[in-house]
Amino acid sequence: MGIAERKSRERADREDRIVAAARGIAESEGWEAVTIRRLAKEIEYSQPVLYSHFENRDAIVAAVAIEGFRELAATLCAAAEGAKGRREALTDLAMAYFDFAQSRPSLYEAMFVLPTQLRFAEAETRPELRAGFEALAAAVSPFCADAEIVTETFWAALHGLVALERAGRIRPGMRDERIALVVRAIVDAGGHSRSRG
Incomplete structure (x- = not known):
């Protein structure tokens, strides 16, 4: 060496x-x-x-967040691979997303709450950040023509539900029902019949 x-x-x-x-x-x-x-x-x-x-603490937080996005992508891909159907893949991804956020609260905070210079949806977006989005998009795309906007909306819904649940702002014990509603909205948004899921 x-x-x-x-x-x-x-x-x-x-x-x-x-x-x-x-x-x-x-x-x-x-x-x-x-x-x-x-x-x-x-x-x-x-x-x-x-x-x-x-350079500073924010750069360290960003490095932690990058690790988190790498782990999130792996978690989401594993959830999708184990699914029996396309609709189940959406549900399994959503559940895996929640489990990830709940089991790693500080990591999730670094990824989505604390200030960093990490940028999404730009040409310079790091591959670790893209990988999580791509895992979600792969599950969303069978149900829509414009997978990008639907994936952004799906991710935003999951993140919003995670944030509200973590803050105690929504009733506990209703996660499965909320996820089912979000999944149904994605499936129905594409004009597919429920029987195709």
Whole structure:
């Protein structure tokens, strides 16, 4: 292994440690506990070393979010692969989305709530962000002509329901019924009969 390759690998390892530490602190104490000073202490690097990898805390949050989008895409793809039909794939994806958000609240917060420079629906959108959208679009597309707008709406509905449920703003115990309504709206929006699902 050459010197340049070794240094590159060491840099990547340090970045992985920083991201893992940020995620660990956020999961146990919340994002407000994640500071550059705390991370430096946690992983035993100086603050200038952290700043040599990440411009600021928001950049670290973005790196955590990117990991989250990678994990979300894998979760959604696995849910769709296990489905017995197209309508079931939509339902399974929606359930998997909820399970992901509920089981990883700090990660979900990094992905969708905290400020980052990550951009969606643009030419520069990172592939990790696109992968989750594409997993949803693959399940939505059999039911509509314009899969992009319907997928955006499906994702927005799921995110809205997750946010309201997490905040205790909607009645508990009604998730299955809400998901069924969203899935029915997607299926019906395409003009397909219910029997085709």
